[in-house]
Amino acid sequence: MTDTLSTSQPHPRSDSDEPLLSVRDLTVTFQRAGDEPFVAVDGVSFDLRPGDTLGIVGESGSGKSVTSLAIMGLLPERGVRVTGEVLYNGQDLLKLSPTQMRDRRGAELGMIFQDPLSSLNPVVPIGLQVTEVLERHRGLSRKAAMPLAKEMLDRVGIPDPDRRLKDYPHQLSGGMRQRALIAMALAAEPRVLIADEPTTALDVTIQAQILAVLKDLVEDTGTALIMITHDLGVVAGLVDTVNVMYAGRVVERAARHPLFAEPRHPYTAGLLASIPRLDGSRGERLQPIPGSVADNLPWTSACAFAPRCSQPIDQCRAQTPELVQHDDRALRCFNPMEVTR
Amino acid sequence: MPNPLNPRSKKDRIDALAASAGDPATTGSSGGGTVGGTTAVATIDDAGHVEETAGVSLFASAWSRLRRNPVFLIGLGITGAFVLLAIFAPWIAPHDPAARLLLDEIRPQSNPIPAAREGFPLGADNIGRDIFSRLIVGSRQTLLVGVMATFFGLVGGLTLGTIAGAFGGWVDSVVMRVVDVMLSIPSLLLAFSIAAIAARPSQWTVIIAIAVVQVPIFARLLRGSMLAQRASDHVLAARALGVKESAIVFRHMLPNSLGPVIVQSTLVVATSIIDAAALSFLGLGNPDDRKPEWGQMLGASQQFIYDHPALAVWPALCIIVVALGFTLMGESLREALDPKSRR
Numbered sequence: 004m005t006d007t008l009s010t011s012q013p014h015p016r017s018d019s020d021e022p023l024l025s026v027r028d029l030t031v032t033f034q035r036a037g038d039e040p041f042v043a044v045d046g047v048s049f050d051l052r053p054g055d056t057l058g059i060v061g062e063s064g065s066g067k068s069v070t071s072l073a074i075m076g077l078l079p080e081r082g083v084r085v086t087g088e089v090l091y092n093g094q095d096l097l098k099l100s101p102t103q104m105r106d107r108r109g110a111e112l113g114m115i116f117q118d119p120l121s122s123l124n125p126v127v128p129i130g131l132q133v134t135e136v137l138e139r140h141r142g143l144s145r146k147a148a149m150p151l152a153k154e155m156l157d158r159v160g161i162p163d164p165d166r167r168l169k170d171y172p173h174q175l176s177g178g179m180r181q182r183a184l185i186a187m188a189l190a191a192e193p194r195v196l197i198a199d200e201p202t203t204a205l206d207v208t209i210q211a212q213i214l215a216v217l218k219d220l221v222e223d224t225g226t227a228l229i230m231i232t233h234d235l236g237v238v239a240g241l242v243d244t245v246n247v248m249y250a251g252r253v254v255e256r257a258a259r260h261p262l263f264a265e266p267r268h269p270y271t272a273g274l275l276a277s278i279p280r281l282d283g284s285r286g287e288r289l290q291p292i293p294g295s296v297a298d299n300l301p302w303t304s305a306c307a308f309a310p311r312c313s314q315p316i317d318q319c320r321a322q323t324p325e326l327v328q329h330d331d332r333a334l335r336c337f338n339p340m341e342v343t344r
Numbered sequence: 345m346p347n348p349l350n351p352r353s354k355k356d357r358i359d360a361l362a363a364s365a366g367d368p369a370t371t372g373s374s375g376g377g378t379v380g381g382t383t384a385v386a387t388i389d390d391a392g393h394v395e396e397t398a399g400v401s402l403f404a405s406a407w408s409r410l411r412r413n414p415v416f417l418i419g420l421g422i423t424g425a426f427v428l429l430a431i432f433a434p435w436i437a438p439h440d441p442a443a444r445l446l447l448d449e450i451r452p453q454s455n456p457i458p459a460a461r462e463g464f465p466l467g468a469d470n471i472g473r474d475i476f477s478r479l480i481v482g483s484r485q486t487l488l489v490g491v492m493a494t495f496f497g498l499v500g501g502l503t504l505g506t507i508a509g510a511f512g513g514w515v516d517s518v519v520m521r522v523v524d525v526m527l528s529i530p531s532l533l534l535a536f537s538i539a540a541i542a543a544r545p546s547q548w549t550v551i552i553a554i555a556v557v558q559v560p561i562f563a564r565l566l567r568g569s570m571l572a573q574r575a576s577d578h579v580l581a582a583r584a585l586g587v588k589e590s591a592i593v594f595r596h597m598l599p600n601s602l603g604p605v606i607v608q609s610t611l612v613v614a615t616s617i618i619d620a621a622a623l624s625f626l627g628l629g630n631p632d633d634r635k636p637e638w639g640q641m642l643g644a645s646q647q648f649i650y651d652h653p654a655l656a657v658w659p660a661l662c663i664i665v666v667a668l669g670f671t672l673m674g675e676s677l678r679e680a681l682d683p684k685s686r687r
Contacts, residue, residue: 105583107586108585108586109584109587113585114584114585116581118577121578124578124600125578126599127595135585135595136586139588184581
């Protein structure tokens, strides 16, 4: 399998610092007539270089999925306002026409979704769903695309790909469905792959396999990966840089090791403390983050996390914290966790 | 405020997190070079195998329930017998349905309707034609009208529904308002009006009239399920792959929306048959009564209804039984395919 992978390297890892995808001040506002506008993503910026792996972590409603849909241009047009810039190879994707964007989706930017069963067309065999992408973006005939589809299924670790090409989604197990989705997303060899909670619907052993497949594929093809998840365990084994999002804003950004070793934002620390530990003593209780996103303050006049924070100070409720670059990380907090090292 | 992290075990914690995420697979993948390794592949293969026996498709599980559903089997039996009868009618019917064989028996005052006798089990009508043969041959017209009206209604409804569901927005609004107007007119009244417009009523005007009535029903149904498909995950996933809009509509949305429409069409055959009978009964059907039709036979029997009710009972019974057959089949099909009734 590695032979196949190593022979086809469409996007060799470039050493240049030129970002492949550069998100600048991305803001998504949902506005319905008669309703208060709701800012789901608020000034998010990050860079992605070829071969990078980037994690976006946050709980439900933190805006991580909306960020990915905005980058892909998949948000509905009505009632949604997207501002900022999404520069791909220097070109602003947000300014492209729907047709131009459609040509780039699948070919330049791929995406994998959370629920592998509902993300596959139930009435079309797996093989045709993979060849559809190849027909669309490579201009191949179905006949010419079929061997490539088979190779793709093989690459993502689906056993007996010849038979599976003719199978329908319901005939596949959950893990295999997600592998098939990865095969579809990577069929046209996109340079950026966004994985939106790709393992949430799978059990733990399958999760690990899927993550390994993703890791191998992005490493071997040089595809840049954006991993969106609520599960810090998922990003821990996979990504280089982690963005922790809260209420639509990035609150902490750091390389993986410093972030896990020394979380500085109380929210990141809370997320880490709420994960069960193998080395914890028996009967040790998990520490939840109190409250819910419903308690948030508006970012415009305060820190949104202040009501749930473990160590708020008066300033947190009176002033908006900015994302400030510290030595090894960017942090949006007035009273960060102590450095214990 | 204590730090929720225990500083002593930070390194272990990272490793544990990394392990929980990637470790079991990394052992298989990065080392040997086979993704997932043999163990993992075996696990997945096993999982797939279990899935295949446990999870069956909607249609397969629907069929396994239908096979044991007496209501469906009765409906299927009636419908099947009716279709066979219609196909082989000319060979089954003992007499020519248009031949006035018992015309000599008729005395306008004393005996307008010849009674049953040897070779004429149900007697004859007022111009001496064998009722039994007419009923049998009449099944052809009924089937033809029912199926053709449903077919044309389906074609029209699918076209409108696909347009509305595929484009959405103002196209959807315009199409659906037109459909609403059509639905607001009582269906039979609409069919009468259309049939009455025709200069020369024939079997085809009946078919067209009934088909037009069915169009809004199919359009509405298809549009509804197309809109549901439009919001579905697999359509979003297809969009994320850059699939063209036309392919999304015809390969991803339409095939997944047809289930309820197919079920509805079996029910519509039943209403079409009843509507066709009603049109013929009121004289809006085919005026040529050499080709027997149940509704028209029912209409013609009106003037003898007090003295010879059997003349009306037989065609009415045929209509009821056939319509019942299609309805039973369609209803049990609908129930079987409804995910809510899955056990």
